[in-house]
Amino acid sequence: MAEVDEAGNVINKRNQTPKGRLRIDLPVAFGRLHVLPILRNFLERWPEVNAEVTFSDEYSDLVRDGIDLTIRIGGNDDSRLVRKVLAPHRLITCASPHYLETHGIPKVPDDLLHHDTLVFSHRGMPVPWHYEVNSQHRDYPAKGRMRFNNTEALRDAALAGCGLCQVGAFLVGEQVAAGTLVPVLARFCRTEPPICAVYPTKRHRSPKVKGFIAAIEDCWHGQAVWELT
Template identity: 60%
Template sequence: MLDHLGDVRAFVRVADDQSFTLAAERLGLSRSAVGKCVARLEDNMATRLIHRTTRSVSLTEEGQLFYEHAIRILSEVDDAEFALAQRHQAPRGRLRIDVPIALGRLHILPVLQRFLNRWPEVEAEVSFSDEYRDIVGDGIDVAVRIGGPTDSRLVRRVLASHRLITCAAPEYLKRRGTPRTIDELTRHDRIGFKHAGGPVPWHYRVGGGDRDVGVQGNLRLGNTEAIRDACLAGTGLAQLGAFLVGRDIREGRLVPLLEEFERDEPPVCVVYPTRKHVSPKVRLFIEAIRAEWAAGAPWA
């Protein structure tokens, strides 16, 4: 049983420096005090951990085994102390955030504004992009993403589910009728989304499998909020995220279509670079989003 964590630290210091004298200097203790720490540890362990001669210090086989565990123990203790200290430290400095264009403007910015009001020493810099940026290479602290590739350099935490909803304005459906099947989409005007140089197909789940449907129409737009505006104006059908059209549907400005063919989509996630210690500004911003969305995403 280890009665004194300080004895473990003294042992690790001696093992690293291969010297009681150097270890004592680094720890700010006398050489005899360090020697007593190691001796006490060996008594508690009932085994010799260090070979001592007048010229050298080396670990025994048991000492090497204990050393490997001891450094992990001390690392965990240091991490715990750091984490507790961080919880009492106010966030400050520049917070670089990357968010999708529409989702970020509609649902992340309001959270950020309240976060900045609470923590005035934080300076936020927000980039809007529907591309999956290299947040490590670009120096981004935290990003919100819908799906995206896996990356071992990033920690990913789910914030909310994501739905793609095919919808239309009541006026359009009154004029053109309501599609009941995927194949009936070809009879309707559809507003396409152009992204990354090409048209984005619409996604469905049919007969237990995924089905992508190409969008043919006389209007393609490179901005999802512009597609929503066109859809509200009765231009045609659109397939858009629930985060963008959920309120329009609840208030009757748009009508959801083909809901039985919706497929499971990748969720909305927050991602940040893998680090041993997450800064208070990143941790608290993530906690702010999760707290505000705890009862459900604002578009749900």
């Protein structure tokens, strides 16, 4: 009887071991900077897992495309999906010290009208800048002369002194800590949707999905670790 129980335990353990192909869809910059290092360690720990990673800043249809897991800012109301909050997210408006010395520091969002603002374009449309003014959420049109469809290129333009940018803190945490980018308008920063793991409900009990989410949680501990200095 003991041998039967032991065999059953071995089978149960085997069934709970992460294995097989793990299909992940990641935001381009965030995924490369903050998820890939965790994935590398996860694969080292679980050699029976193979990862297939796609990078896109568009929202994929996880069920239609057969994707096991994605990392998103916020989530959606799709009843077919489960959302698990992993870390907070915020936007930072910043510029290089040289730019601020030359052009001055904006004190309120309306001052942006007198500054060079670096524009992020999504699907050909400029993304407005987000602030909270007098306890109200307000969007400010981005009307700068330089437009980018890649946030890392936009950040690099800010580092080069081309103007102010508004990007996720995950993209500039290292530069802010080093002083090569300086945050401004911090008191107008508004609460943004958190960073979440999103996956189809049918993947809820998949050991490879549960295991990878646990690996992320063990690394971040629910914090925006890219801002901790």
